Amino acid sequence: MKLxxxxxxxxxxxxxxxxxxxxxxxxxSTATLGNFSITGxxxxxxxxxxxxxxxxxxxGSGTATTNYDxxxxxxxxxxxxxxxLKAVDPVSNLQLHSVIEDGASKAxxxxxxxxxxxxxxxxxxxxxxxxxxxxxxGKISSAGISNSVTKIQAATAAIGSDADxxxxxxxxxxxxxxxxxxxxxxxxxxxxxxxxxxxxxxKKVSDLTKLLKAARSTNEAASGLLSVVGNSVDSLAxxxxxxxxxxxxxxxxxxxxxxxxxxxxxxxxTKKSTNTAYAINQVxxxxxxxxxxxxxxxxxxVNYEYRISDGGLVIAYTPTGGMLIIPAQKSxxxxxxxxxxxxxxxxxxxxxxxxxxxxxxxxxxxDSNGKLTGYSCDLSKAIPDCLTAVDxxxxxxxxxxxxxxxxxSCSSSTTGLQATAALYLTGSQATxxxxxxxxxxxxxxxxxxxxxxxxxxxxxxxxxxxxxxxxAWNIGSSGSTVTTSYSYxxxxxxxxxxxxxxxxxxxxxxxxxxTSEHYLxxxxxxxxxxxxxxxxxxxxxxxxxxxxAANKMAGATYYSYWNASIRVSR
Numbered sequence: 001m002k003l004x005x006x007x008x009x010x011x012x013x014x015x016x017x018x019x020x021x022x023x024x025x026x027x028x029s030t031a032t033l034g035n036f037s038i039t040g041x042x043x044x045x046x047x048x049x050x051x052x053x054x055x056x057x058x059x060g061s062g063t064a065t066t067n068y069d070x071x072x073x074x075x076x077x078x079x080x081x082x083x084x085l086k087a088v089d090p091v092s093n094l095q096l097h098s099v100i101e102d103g104a105s106k107a108x109x110x111x112x113x114x115x116x117x118x119x120x121x122x123x124x125x126x127x128x129x130x131x132x133x134x135x136x137x138g139k140i141s142s143a144g145i146s147n148s149v150t151k152i153q154a155a156t157a158a159i160g161s162d163a164d165x166x167x168x169x170x171x172x173x174x175x176x177x178x179x180x181x182x183x184x185x186x187x188x189x190x191x192x193x194x195x196x197x198x199x200x201x202x203k204k205v206s207d208l209t210k211l212l213k214a215a216r217s218t219n220e221a222a223s224g225l226l227s228v229v230g231n232s233v234d235s236l237a238x239x240x241x242x243x244x245x246x247x248x249x250x251x252x253x254x255x256x257x258x259x260x261x262x263x264x265x266x267x268x269x270t271k272k273s274t275n276t277a278y279a280i281n282q283v284x285x286x287x288x289x290x291x292x293x294x295x296x297x298x299x300x301x302v303n304y305e306y307r308i309s310d311g312g313l314v315i316a317y318t319p320t321g322g323m324l325i326i327p328a329q330k331s332x333x334x335x336x337x338x339x340x341x342x343x344x345x346x347x348x349x350x351x352x353x354x355x356x357x358x359x360x361x362x363x364x365x366x367d368s369n370g371k372l373t374g375y376s377c378d379l380s381k382a383i384p385d386c387l388t389a390v391d392x393x394x395x396x397x398x399x400x401x402x403x404x405x406x407x408x409s410c411s412s413s414t415t416g417l418q419a420t421a422a423l424y425l426t427g428s429q430a431t432x433x434x435x436x437x438x439x440x441x442x443x444x445x446x447x448x449x450x451x452x453x454x455x456x457x458x459x460x461x462x463x464x465x466x467x468x469x470x471x472a473w474n475i476g477s478s479g480s481t482v483t484t485s486y487s488y489x490x491x492x493x494x495x496x497x498x499x500x501x502x503x504x505x506x507x508x509x510x511x512x513x514x515t516s517e518h519y520l521x522x523x524x525x526x527x528x529x530x531x532x533x534x535x536x537x538x539x540x541x542x543x544x545x546x547x548x549a550a551n552k553m554a555g556a557t558y559y560s561y562w563n564a565s566i567r568v569s570r
Contacts, residue, residue, distance in 0.1 A: 033059055038074045040172075042066050042087040042109040044094055044427030045184070045192040045310065046543035047177035050457040051090050053109065056132045057083035068459040070177040082140035084117070085109055086129050091428045091456040092338045094205070097125030098171065099140045106172045110191055111205045112152060116170055118213035119148040119221070125209065145171060154218035155225040156194060159233050162240030163193035178310060180543050181461055183567055189310070192427075192544075193240030196312045199426035200232035200243035202329045234265035236282075239293040241308050246272075246328035248407070248422045250433045252321055252348050254447035256420055257407065257435050259328065269297055293568060294473075307473050307566045311429045311544025315564045317475040322564060324433055324451060330406030332423040334370030339423065339430050341366060344386075344526035344540045345374075345452035346548050348562050349436065352445045358558035359550030361386060361538045363524040364398075364452055372398040372410070377523045379559075384538065386524035416440040419450070429544045430454035451548050453540060455526025460502055466491040469507075476563035485563070535561075 038055055042048040047070030055062045060079020066072045066087070074085070081102040087109040088095050098113035099120065100106070107113070117125040121136050128136045149170050157164040168187055178184035184192070198204065211224035226233060234244035242264050249258040259272040267280040283294035283305060293308045306316035306325070314325035332339070343364040350357040363375045363386035374396040377386040387394045400410040400421060408421040419434040434450035472487040493515070494503040501519045508514060516532040523529055523538065530537045534554055541547030545567035550559035 033078050033080055035075070035077050036079065036081075037105065038062075038076065038083065038085065038100055039106050040072060040085075040098070040108040041070045041175060041177055042072055042096070043070045043175075043177035043184075043188060043191065044089055044092070044096070044111065045178065045188060045195045046428040047179050047184075048087055048089045048096075048109075048428065049179065049459065049543070052088045053085060054129075055083045055085045056129060057081060058137050068457075069179060082137050083107075084125070084129050084132055084136070084140075086125075089428050091341075091454050092425060092430050094338070094427070095126060096205070097129055099145065100171075101140050101142050101145060103142075104172065108171060108173070108175070110170075111194055112156070112165060112170045112191060114205055115152045115155070115208055115212050116145065116148045118209040119151055119215055120144050122213055124206070124213065151215055151218050151221040152212070155212065155215075155221040156190070158222040158226050159197050159229065160193065160235050160240060161237055162235070163190050163197065165190055178543055178545065180458070180541050180547075181465065181467070183310070183545065189240065192310045193235070195427045196241040196243050196310075197229045197232050197235075199312045199329070199424075200245035200327045201229045202245075202327070202331050203228055231263075231265075234263070236264055238282075238290055239308060241310060241312050242293060242295075243312070243327075247314070247325050248328050248433070249316075250324050250326075250422075250435050250449050252323060252449050253350055254436050254449060256437075257422060257433070259405070269299070271299075293566075307568060309542075309544050309546040309566045311426055311542060311546065313424070313429075313431065313542075313544065313546050315473075315475060315546065315566050322475050324449070324564065326422060326424040326431065326433060328406060328422070329424055332425055333402070334366065334372065334400055334408070334423070335368065336425075337368070338425055339366055339432075339454065340368045341430075342455045342525050343432065343452040344455050344524050345450050346538070346540060346550055346562075347436070347439070347448060347450045348548075348550075349439060349441075349446040349448035352438075352447055356558075358560045359538075359562045360559070361523055361527060361550065362450070362452075363387070370400070372400060374398060374412075375524075379523075383519055384523035384529060386527075410434060416445075427544065428456065429542050431542070451540075453526070453542050455524075456543070458520045458526065458528065460495055460497065460500070460520065461492045463492055463495055471567060472565045473568050474563050474565045476561060487565070 049068050051066045053064045053072045055074045057079045060076045062074040062076045064072045064074040083100050085098045096109050096114045097117045098107045098109045121128045153166045175187035176185040177188050215221040232243040232245045236242045244264050261270045268277045270277045278297045278299050281296045283291045296305045306314050308314050316323040345362040347360045361377045365373045375387050376394045396412050396414040398412045400408040410419045410421050418438040419436045421434045424431045431453045436448045439446045467490050469489040474485045488506050490504050490506045493505050506514045516530050519529045528539045537551045539549035548564045551561035552559040
């Protein structure tokens with residue numbers, strides 16, 4: 001049948017319009033294109049500093065780099081919502097995702113938004129980001145996000161009040177992520193609690209997404225999370241990072257790491273080799289109040305006191321020795337992408353034939369094939385240097401072989417190094433501890449421990465930024481004695497961007513104030529070198545709230561003083 005010319009004309013117009021705006025049986029829709037921005041904060045618990053953020057939208061895309069505190073702004077040109085976002089932490093290579101619906105302008109990115117996105121999309125967020133289909137776009141709505149948020153809130157409530165995100169806006173709420181210089185806010189600490197739970201259980205965020213993407217109710221979400229974390233759900237209300245599970249205990253003076261099981265439900269430590277249990281006691285202040293994340297145990301007649309950092313690393317001391325303790329994670333390998341990179345390291349060593357103790361900075365490089373190479377540092381320079389250029393005379397290649405218990409036996413021919421290592425990963429922290437049974441320097445043999453943590457970007461603070469007195473709990477050693485000490489109020493007084501350094505003033509009661517200059521990424525990436533009229537110091541620290549440092553007092557020959565610190569109010 002031949003249509004009238006008027007009808008043909010209308011039909012042609014209709015077909016052309018459908019090609020442009022995708023007509024459907026229920027009518028037509030149009031996507032208004034324009035320029036807009038998406039803002040938020042990216043964090044793993046600690047801020048994702050200097051990380052990459054990408055946004056893929058219904059129309060358009062954009063990229064950005066996070067600021068020191070994890071905040072970001074992604075600009076989208078000629079685009080339209082909804083969007084899916086991806087942030088990559090430059091230290092751990094952890095990828096996290098989030099979504100933003102039509103009409104919104106803010107989207108945080110965290111392990112919680114990763115879980116919300118998985119449940120909302122019914123798919124792993126990484127797959128959804130790689131293939132941002134119309135089906136996935138159609139699921140991103142205010143109602144859909146709200147429904148998934150409720151499920152994830154119920155799941156977090158199952159692992160304790162300090163992780164319970166009920167009533168908190170996971171996707172768009174304002175929060176302050178922790179950095180090396182400052183602790184995070186309440187929301188950030190709740191994310192820390194989730195990450196500490198996974199770390200203690202030797203699990204990853206991706207292990208949760210596999211279950212929670214299919215959770216159809218709040219009960220399914222809660223039971224799914226509990227099935228992943230197991231006994232690490234047990235914690236204490238005043239210390240969300242105290243999680244039950246197996247741990248490795250590394251002594252500052254060397255020796256094989258010891259395996260224990262921490263049980264915070266029944267408040268006991270069990271030495272695995274003998275199955276001997278010891279009580280965990282909470283430490284009280286002078287007024288009889290519980291000190292957050294402070295514990296003690298008496299083991300074989302010796303009293304141990306210890307603190308737990310935001311990232312789950314434990315610093316402990318006795319009157320004659322110090323220890324670092326990490327959750328026993330047995331699933332990691334040196335070839336994991338999360339671990340490749342530069343590691344500033346501090347070796348705390350003692351002469352096996354005398355009481356001489358001192359500390360040495362070392363730079364390690366771990367390549368993607370799992371090859372570990374150490375480089376010595378030239379401490380005679382005005383600003384020490386760990387030979388950032390490849391210098392074969394300073395290179396020490398270390399070979400590490402996996403043991404059945406999850407540790408690694410490491411050795412090198414250059415220094416005669418013999419050590420046992422363990423890997424630890426959580427959030428923005430990739431850390432390795434080595435217990436040294438032998439290291440040759442000159443004609444002497446040494447033993448001790450090496451602490452190394454993967455280097456991130458160390459940023460200059462702002463003038464006026466301060467850390468209050470008592471903001472950290474420290475243990476320090478000189479000779480063979482370990483004592484507790486406290487931090488003093490320190491304020492940033494000047495910035496020298498040319499030298500990548502800043503000045504600070506420390507107020508010490510009863511003494512004159514001490515002014516120090518602090519050089520970032522010296523003697524190698526990730527270190528901070530400081531000098532004043534009374535001492536020189538080399539420090540490495542983690543955004544998870546712990547640090548270790550070596551100090552050389554004026555007139556001294558060695559960096560013979562060392563201290564380990566955890567950020568905690570007392």
